[in-house]
Amino acid sequence: MxxxxxxxxxxxxxxxxxxxxxxxxxxxxxxxxxxxxxxxxxxxxxxxxxxxxxxxxxxxxxxxxxxxxxxxxxxxxxxxxxxxxxxxxxxxxxxxxxxxxxxxxxxxxxxxxxxxxxxxDEIHNKIHMAFQINTKESIFFSASYTYEFLFEFYRQYKEHSSPKSAQYRRRLTPLIEFIEHNFASEITQPMLCEQLHVSPQHLCRMFRECLNTRPMAYVTQIRLRHASELLAHSELSVSQISERVGFNNLNYFCKEFKRHSGMTPTTYRNRTLNQL
CATH class of the missing domain: 2.60.120.280 (Regulatory protein AraC)
Structure with missing residues (x-):
């Protein structure tokens, strides 16, 4: 792709x-x-x-x-x-x-x-969506995301030099790979804690220090990224895509997709297809 x-x-x-x-x-x-x-x-x-x-x-x-x-x-x-x-x-x-x-x-x-x-990926997807919509308003929004993207790259550049972040990153790497390979299956915070043998509080601290988000919020980001790709490049229904990427509730999937992208899954698919 x-x-x-x-x-x-x-x-x-x-x-x-x-x-x-x-x-x-x-x-x-x-x-x-x-x-x-x-x-x-x-x-x-x-x-x-x-x-x-x-x-x-x-x-x-x-x-x-x-x-x-x-x-x-x-x-x-x-x-x-x-x-x-x-x-x-x-x-x-x-x-x-x-x-x-x-x-x-x-x-x-x-x-x-x-x-x-x-x-x-979240900012990259927002710019990509804005370019796919390709209206004067959406191109203006893409300009605001440019500023956000530059600072995110710089934040990660500075963050990697922190000794604590480096230690946490080494421990989180296999867990991130686990999420990437199992996002379509049920994933709970206790399961993630068990993978690293840490408490929920410590797991949240590690994610916040390295990824600036919560563990389950990160799982949602990964699922939505894969959902965006399926909406743009498959003929599966929205309901099928919701299940395929690990959401058990269609309404929750649609709510989260709109919260992250600013549009419903159907609107995203239609606007993407119109640009192909």
Missing amino acids: WFICYPDITPVKELPFYTISVGMHLWQYPTPRENGYPYPQFLYSNKGSGKLITEGKTHIIPEHSIIFLPANVPHYYEAVTEDIWDVRWFVPYGDGTVALLKQFGFDRCRIFPITNLGAL
């Missing part, structure tokens, strides 16, 4: 923050850019690994990584794993973006671990 969104950004080109493009590819093909890319880029991947060559160095990109590439810097990247290198990208611009990246110290290539995949 893959998508690339390049909307008409005329309504927002005078704003300090806006997004040029978002996209994703389940197996990122080799990408050589001898003259770099004209805009700064963020790429992140949850599955598989890749290789990046830039600034005279070769970097192996492990799973759960974020890459920042400045504008106009020559680079080349490709998948290392044969079956999957799940890469999502975000291309911000505007005078405010350029100034903010400079303040962040993002003046050269940066590679750092993902500390909250759910937060990144």
